[in-house]
Amino acid sequence: MGGGARAGGGFDLQHLLDQTPAVALADLHKGDAIAVLATQGTPASGSTVIKLFSGVEPILQAAPAAAKP
Helix, strand or coil: CCCCECCCCCECHHHHHHCCCCCCHHHCCCCCCEEEEECCCECCCECCEEEEEECCHHHHHHCCHHHCC
16 A cells, blocks of 8 residues: 555545655745644744645645635
């Protein structure tokens, strides 16, 4: 099974994301689309990034137009 497939035949997004290779922040460029999972944070403490994903352009392009900001 590859990608996000799992034994039960369903799609496992978490498994797919866990299998993606690490990328250095220096490899990202101005204008690259990213997705960030972070804590809410406060003005005093800020937020904490839990996961940052690059290469999300195909996901954004596939999203319905109504869902885009």
